Amino acid sequence: MHEVDFHWNILIVIYLFTAGISAGAFVISGLATYLGGAKYKRISRIGALIAPWPLVFGLSMLMFDLTKPLQFWWLFLTVQWTSPMSIGSWLLTFFSILSSLYFLLWIPRPWRDLLRVPYRWADVFSPRRWQPMTREVVGISRRVLAAVGFPIGLGVGMYTGILLGAIPSRPLWNTPMIAQLFLFSAMSSGVATVLLIAAATPPAKEGHDHMHHERHFLVTVDAVLIVLEIFIVIPFFLHQALNTWSSAESVNLVLGGPFTLPFWGGVILLGLLLPLAIEGFELYPVVWKEAAVKYSRLWGGASAVMVLVGGFLLRYVFVYAGQVSHFLPLLER
Amino acid sequence: MANPAKESNTPPKKRWGFVMEPERCIDCEACMVACSVENQVPLGEHRNWISHKEMGIFPDLNITFMPENCHHCSNPPCERVCPTGATYRRDDGIVLVDYDKCIGCKYCMMACPYDARYVNEEKQAVDKCTFCVHRLDAGLPPACVETCVGGARHFGDLNDPYSEVSKLLATHDYYQLYEEAGTGPAIYYIRGK
Numbered sequence: 262m263h264e265v266d267f268h269w270n271i272l273i274v275i276y277l278f279t280a281g282i283s284a285g286a287f288v289i290s291g292l293a294t295y296l297g298g299a300k301y302k303r304i305s306r307i308g309a310l311i312a313p314w315p316l317v318f319g320l321s322m323l324m325f326d327l328t329k330p331l332q333f334w335w336l337f338l339t340v341q342w343t344s345p346m347s348i349g350s351w352l353l354t355f356f357s358i359l360s361s362l363y364f365l366l367w368i369p370r371p372w373r374d375l376l377r378v379p380y381r382w383a384d385v386f387s388p389r390r391w392q393p394m395t396r397e398v399v400g401i402s403r404r405v406l407a408a409v410g411f412p413i414g415l416g417v418g419m420y421t422g423i424l425l426g427a428i429p430s431r432p433l434w435n436t437p438m439i440a441q442l443f444l445f446s447a448m449s450s451g452v453a454t455v456l457l458i459a460a461a462t463p464p465a466k467e468g469h470d471h472m473h474h475e476r477h478f479l480v481t482v483d484a485v486l487i488v489l490e491i492f493i494v495i496p497f498f499l500h501q502a503l504n505t506w507s508s509a510e511s512v513n514l515v516l517g518g519p520f521t522l523p524f525w526g527g528v529i530l531l532g533l534l535l536p537l538a539i540e541g542f543e544l545y546p547v548v549w550k551e552a553a554v555k556y557s558r559l560w561g562g563a564s565a566v567m568v569l570v571g572g573f574l575l576r577y578v579f580v581y582a583g584q585v586s587h588f589l590p591l592l593e594r
Numbered sequence: 595m596a597n598p599a600k601e602s603n604t605p606p607k608k609r610w611g612f613v614m615e616p617e618r619c620i621d622c623e624a625c626m627v628a629c630s631v632e633n634q635v636p637l638g639e640h641r642n643w644i645s646h647k648e649m650g651i652f653p654d655l656n657i658t659f660m661p662e663n664c665h666h667c668s669n670p671p672c673e674r675v676c677p678t679g680a681t682y683r684r685d686d687g688i689v690l691v692d693y694d695k696c697i698g699c700k701y702c703m704m705a706c707p708y709d710a711r712y713v714n715e716e717k718q719a720v721d722k723c724t725f726c727v728h729r730l731d732a733g734l735p736p737a738c739v740e741t742c743v744g745g746a747r748h749f750g751d752l753n754d755p756y757s758e759v760s761k762l763l764a765t766h767d768y769y770q771l772y773e774e775a776g777t778g779p780a781i782y783y784i785r786g787k
Contacts, residue, residue, distance in 0.1 A: 327698045341679055343674045344674065588775065
């Protein structure tokens with residue numbers, strides 16, 4: 262085997278994973294705000310409250326991966342249009358700002374009132390006259406931020422794949438499908454995090470009905486995302502195996518190479534098929550019996566943890582195996 | 595061949611490049627030593643290397659030694675992906691790293707199909723072959739060329755039809771590495787007999 266130093270290591274894996282969770286949590290929160298309003302309020306809140314934090318953690322990991330961690334801000338002195346990393350840095354900056362503002366708007370009531378805003382232009386420079394936000398202002402701001410942040414959240418999710426995919430010299434990465442795979446996996450990881458926290462925290466006061474609505478919504482979205490991922494993985498392998506020699510050889514890393522177990526056992530079985538089976542079991546009464554979604558905290562939490570482990574392993578396998586994959590010289594010239 | 599220098603007052607743009615003769619390479623690695631000394635390359639890293647290409651089926655076996663370094667591509671993938679613009683290409687085709695601008699994200703190392711780059715811990719930046727640009731600017735050939743005992747490494751201006759490298763390319767069959775990837779490498783290999 263080609264001798265490889267892994268210049269991108271576990272720090273990059275963690276960063277790609279956490280950026281995906283943030284993007285996914287933000288997008289699902291925005292989606293819940295627009296689709297359900299009051300019905301999915303708890304989902305919107307959980308998503309909004311967690312969205313900024315995984316990314317902050319991931320970005321600090323990313324910083325330590327640099328040989329000059331304290332010079333990370335040089336990324337923001339320039340825009341390099343042909344570098345996915347440069348575009349991604351700016352995208353992450355906008356996303357961080359938006360998700361932080363969105364976070365502030367979703368802080369629960371007694372604490373939110375500590376936050377004061379000027380209501381007249383004349384008050385902008387005299388903070389003493391600022392007032393807590395009214396219900397209407399909060400409602401409109403949430404919707405505006407959700408709408409503006411929605412495409413940026415999708416962009417962040419997609420960027421984590423494009424970062425790898427835009428490199429021709431790594432055949433395992435160099436396919437447009439990796440952007441979609443990482444995007445849907447990011448969304449799925451975000452939804453799973455919201456699911457996990459929803460299962461771990463006490464339900465909203467309104468009662469059991471809301472729980473079922475929430476659960477139905479989250480499980481449906483997650484199941485759809487998992488099915489989409491499966492239909493990316495299948496053509497991904499067919500395409501790579503039938504592509505140039507370098508590409509065909511690169512998939513051997515996960516088809517009977519060093520990354521076979523983490524990929525098929527971790528990503529596919531644990532991260533996609535098992536959670537899909539659990540979610541199918543939960544959704545079964547809705548689809549065939551017109552009854553409420555089956556709900557169990559234990560199974561809900563378990564499927565969410567599996568999705569997260571699978572999402573992490575997906576990044577691990579691709580970041581590491583991709584660095585092993587390379588152009589192959591012609592045997593005979 | 596028309597000499598563009600005679601048709602206009604401006605001299606033609608230089609395009610520095612290598613022509614390697616693998617048949618003359620004996621894998622002595624003197625070029626690697628010369629480079630490391632000349633450029634103070636940290637121990638364990640190399641700016642140039644010799645790839646071994648094994649061919650044939652027993653008993654007709656053959657091994658070719660291919661001297662290699664950064665290919666100084668005309669369309670460098672490393673330059674394209676650099677998020678800070680630290681990697682740049684000079685007018686004479688030499689691809690360089692601005693060590694002050696490099697933050698060490700290592701994206702260029704992912705993008706280079708030749709694995710020509712390494713992390714220079716002393717400079718805290720990504721580093722690679724410079725074609726000994728400090729020597730070129732002083733009118734000297736790169737250190738690896740000067741030291742090559744077998745005469746396998748030839749260096750010169752590919753745009754000058756009277757240069758040693760252009761003459762070699764005009765009279766020999768040659769190939770390049772991964773040119774199908776669109777990198778436009780500036781290293782040519784003379785095909786063996």
